[in-house]
Structure formats: C-alpha cells, structure tokens
Amino acid sequence: MMLQEVTPDTFGYMLFGYGVILGTMALFVLSLVNRFRNLRKDLELLEEIKHSGAKTENS
Amino acid sequence: MQPMPKTLKILNGVTAVLLLVALCLVFLYAPREAIMGDVQRVFYFHVSAGWVGGLAFLVTAVAGVIYLIRRQSRWDLLAVASVEIGIVFTFINIASGSIWARPAWNTWWTWDPRLVTATIMELLYVAYLMLRQGIDDPDRRARFGSVYGLAAFLSVPITFLSIRFFRTIHPVVIGSNDPSAQGAFDMTPRMLQAFLFSLLTFTFVYVTLVWHRVRLGRLAEQVEQRKMEMLTA
Numbered sequence: 001m002m003l004q005e006v007t008p009d010t011f012g013y014m015l016f017g018y019g020v021i022l023g024t025m026a027l028f029v030l031s032l033v034n035r036f037r038n039l040r041k042d043l044e045l046l047e048e049i050k051h052s053g054a055k056t057e058n059s
Numbered sequence: 060m061q062p063m064p065k066t067l068k069i070l071n072g073v074t075a076v077l078l079l080v081a082l083c084l085v086f087l088y089a090p091r092e093a094i095m096g097d098v099q100r101v102f103y104f105h106v107s108a109g110w111v112g113g114l115a116f117l118v119t120a121v122a123g124v125i126y127l128i129r130r131q132s133r134w135d136l137l138a139v140a141s142v143e144i145g146i147v148f149t150f151i152n153i154a155s156g157s158i159w160a161r162p163a164w165n166t167w168w169t170w171d172p173r174l175v176t177a178t179i180m181e182l183l184y185v186a187y188l189m190l191r192q193g194i195d196d197p198d199r200r201a202r203f204g205s206v207y208g209l210a211a212f213l214s215v216p217i218t219f220l221s222i223r224f225f226r227t228i229h230p231v232v233i234g235s236n237d238p239s240a241q242g243a244f245d246m247t248p249r250m251l252q253a254f255l256f257s258l259l260t261f262t263f264v265y266v267t268l269v270w271h272r273v274r275l276g277r278l279a280e281q282v283e284q285r286k287m288e289m290l291t292a
Contacts, residue, residue: 005093005094007091007092007093007094007096008095008096008162009096009097010095010096010097010098010099010162011096011097011098013097013098013101013158013159013161013162014096014097014098014100014101016158017098017100017101017104017105017155017158017159018100018101018104020151020154020155020158021101021104021105021108021151021154021155024147024150024151024154025147025151025264028144028147028268029268032268032271032272032275035275036275036278039275039278039279039282040278042282043278043281043282043285046282046285046286046289047285049289050285050288050289053289053292
C-alpha cells in the first residue's frame with residue numbers, strides 16, 4: 001500500500017492569523033475615529049473659549 | 060473641518076465591499092493547500108499587508124522629496140500619514156507570518172534574513188515617528204522627516220530582496236525558491252486569482268486609510284493653529 005500524506009489540521013492557526021490581521025486593522029480604524037473625535041472636541045472647546053473671551057472684552 | 064468628500068465616502072464603501080469579496084475568495088474560492096492545510100490561507104493577506112507596508116514607505120519617501128523641493132506642509136502630512144499606515148501593515152505582515160511559521164517551520168520566530176530585515180524596517184519607521192515628536196519647530200520637523208523617510212526607505216528594497224540575496228528558509232512568491240525554503244507551494248489559478256484580488260483590495264484599503272489619516276493631520280494642524288492664535292492674542 002502506498003503511503004499517503006495527510007493534510008494537517010491547521011484551521012486554528014488560520015483563524016488566529018485572520019483574527020490578528022482583521023483585529024489590527026479594526027484597532028487602527030478605531031484609533032483614527034477616536035483621534036478625530038478628540039480633535040473635534042478640542043476645536044469646539046477652543047472656539048467656545050475664543051467666543052466667551054470676545055464677549056468678556058466687549059462687556 | 061471640512062465635511063467628508065463624496066469621493067471618500069464612495070471609496071469607504073468600495074473598500075468595504077472589496078474586503079468582503081477578498082475574504083470570500085480567500086475562504087470559499089481558493090482551494091485548501093494539501094501540504095500546509097488551512098493556514099496557507101494566511102498567505103493572501105500576509106503578502107498583501109507586506110505590499111501595503113512597502114507602498115506606504117515608498118509614498119513617504121516620494122512625499123519627502125516633494126516637500127524638500129516645494130516646502131508645502133501637505134506633503135509632510137502625507138509622509139507621516141503613510142508612515143503610520145506602513146507601520147500598522149508591516150506589523151500585520153510580521154505577526155501573520157509568525158503565525159503561519161508555527162505550523163510550517165515549527166517555530167514562531169527564527170533569525171531568518173527576511174524576518175530580521177522586515178523587523179529592522181519596522182523599527183526604523185517607529186523611530187521616525189518617535190524622533191519627530193521631539194522636534195517642536197514644524198519646518199525643522201518636516202525637513203528632518205523628509206530626509207529620514209528617504210534614508211529609511213533603503214530598508215524596503217533590502218527587505219524585499221533579502222530572500223533573493225541570502226540563503227533563507229522563507230519562500231519566494233515571485234521567482235524561484237531557494238532549495239532550503241520551507242513552506243513553498245505552487246499556486247493554482249484560483250489561488251493566484253485570490254492573491255491578486257487581495258493585493259488590489261489592500262491597495263484600496265491603503266488609499267482609503269491614508270486619505271482619512273491626512274484629514275486627521277489637517278484637523279490636528281487646525282487645532283494647533285487655534286491654540287497658537289489664542290496664546291498670541
């Protein structure tokens with residue numbers, strides 16, 4: 001009888017690999033969203049301070 | 060901050076669809092490799108991530124040269140944005156390669172020329188971001204970034220060619236393999252189609268992400284500008 005090579009079960013490694021690939025991409029996208037949100041808040045706050053400063057000067 | 064351009068909105072949708080189709084091709088269309096089994100499917104996104112890493116660092120080098128000639132801050136913004144994306148995708152490339160290597164080479168890590176050169180390349184660009192942080196003057200920071208980005212780009216062809224110049228166990232995708240390469244395989248037409256589609260998809264992912272990252276950079280510049288205006292007022 002001829003020896004047959006059996007395909008190894010590496011399904012777990014594949015899942016782990018794609019988990020890392022897609023997880024890292026998702027984390028990067030989330031970090032972009034988070035940084036956008038923080039910068040928008042900063043900009044709004046700066047605008048508020050600028051306007052309240054201008055009002056105090058006028059009064 | 061300007062609202063998101065319509066082209067970018069369309070690009071977001073196209074990229075998401077392409078990513079879904081690429082995943083379907085990888086998991087459902089491409090056949091299972093007989094020697095390595097399912098883990099071979101990591102190859103499609105592993106190589107595509109490496110491609111995005113190299114492309115991103117190339118864009119950084121080119122944007123650096125244009126900045127040095129024109130001295131426009133938008134080129135520096137593009138260079139930084141591209142480095143950040145290049146670092147993320149090179150990390151994906153190294154990490155997924157390590158996961159593939161465990162069943163293929165029976166180890167998570169080995170001091171192979173490709174793995175070492177890729178890691179040095181990654182660290183060079185991490186240093187790029189860290190060193191930039193230490194420079195306050197925007198013009199000096201941009202000039203430094205441009206020159207550094209150009210010099211660091213030398214690591215990209217070295218990494219790419221390392222498996223062709225040195226004796227290595229890393230398989231060569233394009234061209235002939237070293238006889239000592241472990242984990243090499245012949246691509247069937249379906250595997251090749253899934254691979255080429257993954258490369259195209261990741262190119263779209265890169266363009267989409269870099270556009271968003273440049274917009275983020277512009278917003279950060281706007282905030283800095285307002286802060287300076289308030290301090291000087």
